[in-house]
Amino acid sequence: xxxxxxxxxxxxxxxxxxxxxxxxxxxxxxxxxxxxxxxxxxxxxxxxxxxxxxxxxxxxxxxxxxxxxxxxxxxxxxxxxxxxxxxxxxxxxxxxxxxxxxxxxxxxxxxxxxxxxxxxxxxxxxxxxxxxxxxxxxxxxxxxxxxxxxxxxxxxxxxxxxxxxxxxxxxxxxxxxxxxxxxxxxxxxxxxxxxxxxxxxxxxxxxxxxxxxxxxxxxxxxxxxxxxxxxxxxxxxxxxxxxxxxxxxxxxxxxxxxxxxxxxxxxxxxxxxxxxxxxxxxxxxxxxxxxxxxxxxxxxxxxxxxxxxxxxxxxxxxxxxxxxxxxxxxxxxxxxxxxxxxxxxxxxxxxxxxxxxxxxxxxxxxxxxxx
Numbered sequence: 001x002x003x004x005x006x007x008x009x010x011x012x013x014x015x016x017x018x019x020x021x022x023x024x025x026x027x028x029x030x031x032x033x034x035x036x037x038x039x040x041x042x043x044x045x046x047x048x049x050x051x052x053x054x055x056x057x058x059x060x061x062x063x064x065x066x067x068x069x070x071x072x073x074x075x076x077x078x079x080x081x082x083x084x085x086x087x088x089x090x091x092x093x094x095x096x097x098x099x100x101x102x103x104x105x106x107x108x109x110x111x112x113x114x115x116x117x118x119x120x121x122x123x124x125x126x127x128x129x130x131x132x133x134x135x136x137x138x139x140x141x142x143x144x145x146x147x148x149x150x151x152x153x154x155x156x157x158x159x160x161x162x163x164x165x166x167x168x169x170x171x172x173x174x175x176x177x178x179x180x181x182x183x184x185x186x187x188x189x190x191x192x193x194x195x196x197x198x199x200x201x202x203x204x205x206x207x208x209x210x211x212x213x214x215x216x217x218x219x220x221x222x223x224x225x226x227x228x229x230x231x232x233x234x235x236x237x238x239x240x241x242x243x244x245x246x247x248x249x250x251x252x253x254x255x256x257x258x259x260x261x262x263x264x265x266x267x268x269x270x271x272x273x274x275x276x277x278x279x280x281x282x283x284x285x286x287x288x289x290x291x292x293x294x295x296x297x298x299x300x301x302x303x304x305x306x307x308x309x310x311x312x313x314x315x316x317x318x319x320x321x322x323x324x325x326x327x328x329x330x331x332x333x334x335x336x337x338x339x340x341x342x343x344x345x346x347x348x349x350x351x352x353x354x355x356x357x358x359x360x361x362x363x364x365x366x367x368x369x370x371x
Contacts, residue, residue: 010086023063034065037069053334239310249267256284
């Protein structure tokens with residue numbers, strides 16, 4: 001049984017941030033009901049799909065049970081109240097004020113179930129000047145500074161080609177829900193947890209991307225982190241390498257065959273390497289370009305250097321370390337057949353996460369009878 005076994009989650013959320021947070025709790029053993037309107041979660045038909053079941057929907061809703069209610073219809077309110085009484089956790093990511101308009105603000109639900117942990121995910125927060133703006137991942141990347149840290153070849157801000165803000169918000173929400181449940185064990189009382197995508201993205205981006213803006217008073221300048229990273233062309237593709245500490249540089253040099261061009265005294269210290277990047281980087285690039293990705297990987301493994309090949313999407317599925325970790329598993333999604341998803345990444349020694357998640361719920365499916 002997983003560490004969240006016995007916890008009941010009512011997931012009203014849509015798209016990625018809320019559903020992924022609830023999916024992680026489900027992976028850890030929680031019993032989750034995904035509650036949808038008759039129209040269904042919009043992400044059911046986003047991206048690659050079979051019929052009305054998209055790969056994204058399966059990924060962030062696997063293992064959940066399903067039910068459909070129309071909260072705009074008062075005839076469905078009694079059933080929703082039953083579900084609120086059943087739940088330990090409620091997750092929603094509607095625009096601020098939506099649950100109030102539907103007649104079920106936090107206060108009403110908490111009166112019904114004082115032990116309820118209610119997690120409300122918003123784009124910019126429950127109030128403030130941006131609360132009426134609809135929030136999707138690219139908008140939050142722009143507002144949070146993440147786009148400003150992803151400079152293109154002309155030095156212009158660009159977007160991370162991933163729903164990075166949605167997903168880091170999901171992880172923030174899952175952790176916050178777990179903390180609120182832990183607090184409930186001590187106090188016996190539930191509470192409301194507000195998680196905004198903007199706040200989550202800023203916190204995620206801050207440590208290295210904003211270090212030049214951290215000290216209030218003047219501090220020693222340092223190149224922005226993004227300028228220190230790059231991909232290196234090999235004979236047959238790209239690799240990623242890093243060598244900040246002296247031991248890492250020595251290992252990288254060994255992986256590249258200890259060439260004389262990288263054995264200069266000024267490269268022996270981190271300060272010396274940063275002061276001589278104009279000569280060091282071309283010398284490293286020339287050595288990388290002499291080798292195939294397979295040859296470089298053998299060198300990285302032998303020396304313990306910081307480096308790896310840049311996997312294509314197809315290569316990721318075949319990567320030997322990914323296979324060894326069992327990081328990709330399949331969900332048997334009824335008529336859609338097997339669907340690849342990422343295994344829950346945390347490993348628990350005594351309360352393992354679900355090894356084989358069940359399918360994502362069909363729209364309009366009925367939950368099992370309640371205990």
